[in-house]
Amino acid sequence: MYAALGVVGFIAFMAFGIAQLAAGFAGIEHGIGSVWAWVALFVALAFRFTLPITIGAFFGAMNVWGWHWTLAALFAAPGLLLIIPGVLASIFSLVKR
Template structure:
């Protein structure tokens, strides 16, 4: 990995101008912001995933019992099959936490917020032809 600053590439560092210092500052700011945003995104994604696991466990425990909740967690971690946890997260957010069903659905399966409009647009465009 080349750690040389682009402003200094192939030039003597004793002859810095204001423009080169500005380029160096911009480069350092971009690298720092990328690292902070990447780390912040990772932490936010991890917190959201843990909240879904907690809601899934609570929803399955509320509806089916503790044994099935632990079984769903084991299936999610061992076999990477998360459908029971997703369904449990919906019911956990709706029945245990008291959320509205639409917010619970967006929380449990946020991809649906993008898939449903896309499917509707495809159906509408297909009907127009």
């Protein structure tokens, strides 16, 4: 049971990562050309430096796929779902003192 859940989670995680790479490639290709898109893809895979692909994924989802900017931001950087409440909680705890 748990093994099957792990396999499904792994497949879903890989599919999301491939979708981010595709959106990043499309966004960079749309914005500054296919040569830079290939360079960003190589840098992301070879050196694990994913910032260009993350930025490209935002613009790819927004400009190429036509998503609203908030959904594109959550797609490109899903950690924002955890960071935003943490920052708000920190702000409110400082104001409360």
